[in-house]
Amino acid sequence: MTTDVVRVSVPRASGSHNLRAVKVVLHRELLRFVNDRTRMVSSLIQPVLWLFVMGTGLGSLVRASIPGIDFRTFMYPGMISMTVITTAMFSAGSIVWDREFGFLREMLVAPVSRSAIVVGKCLGGAVVASAQGVIILALAGLVGVPYSPALLLTLLAEMFLAAFTITAFGVMLSARMRNMQSFFGVMQMAIMPMIFLSGAMFPLANLPSWLHVLTTVNPLTYAVDPMRQAVFGHIAVPPQVDAMLNPGVTWFGHKLPIIAELGLVAAIGAVLLGVAIAQFRRSE
Structure with a gap:
């Protein structure tokens, strides 16, 4: 009696399989976001409170020194960044949740490149964070920012770039974490300093040398500043107020152009994406 041996072959990963994997992971992120109404609302509460409560309170203190502009207009780009970074990090954190429930292992054993899974995750997080932003x-008119199509499209593009970089950072952090408690602890430790040292809530002009150094080495600074320059480019502001609130980022006394700041954010995002992919290739 002979026993027939059935050969089982697993298809090799190909470009089309990897592209489909990116689409599937991206689609899953969108579905998860749309179906989680609590997350959508909760991630908006903090930036809205900062913008309308803290912004109004601080504006009453500095109104005499910044004539012709609402302080909430200054804070507006920073609140966009706060919304984007929070949503992007939560999207990246879902990897830890997937690992706890075993879904991540099912994705990793699929006949697709792990890099496709990471790219799909980063794109999904960027799209979700941009949609939240x-x-x-839509609240721009309430804080004195015009509804200019050129401005809104510029802010949207800059939001997406920042969201992709932050999601890649979050994916890199979550690659080796085993529980959500650890991730949330690290996330809070990373998010708050990045937001406070980005110039989101205070001008970058005339800072002490130690604080100037910290804002300069903070990657989020280079995402917030282009948004602020885009906003200030579409409103009428006295020159002295513009110099105070919108000085730009300087290296050794020289102001960085916007394209250099955006290029730096893109480069950081590419490096973080590469590190995240390397982490996943070594995990599980």
Whole structure:
């Protein structure tokens, strides 16, 4: 009696398989976001409170020194960034949740490149964070920012770039974490300093040398500043107020152009994406 041996072959990963994997992971992130109404609302509460409560309170203190502009207009780009970074990090954190429930292992054993899974995750997080940021964009008129199509499209593009970089950072952090408690602890430790040292809530002009250094080495600074320059480019502001609130980022006394700041954010995002992919290739 002979026993027939059935050969089982697993298809090799190909470009089309990897592209489909990116689409599937991206689609899953969108579905998860749309179906989680609590997350959508909760991630908006903090930036809205900062913008309308803290911004109004601080504005009453500095109104005499910044004539012709609402302080909330200054804070507006920073609140966009706060919304984007929070949503992007939560999207990246879902990897830890997937690992706890075993879904991540099923994705990793699929006949697709692990890099496709990471790219899909980063793109999904960027799209979700940008969609959340659109809600803040809709509030522009309430803080003196015009509804200019050119401005809104510029802010949207800059939001997406920042969201992709932050999601890649979050994916890199979550690659080796085993529980959500650890991730949330690290996330809070990373998010708050990045937000406070980005110039989101205070001008970058005339800072003490030690604080100037910290804002300069903070990657989020180079995402917030282009948004602020885009906003200030579409409103009428006295020159002395513009110099005070919108000085730009300087290296050794020289102001960085916007394209250099955006290029730096893109480069950091590419490096973080590469590190995240390397982490996943060594995990599980």
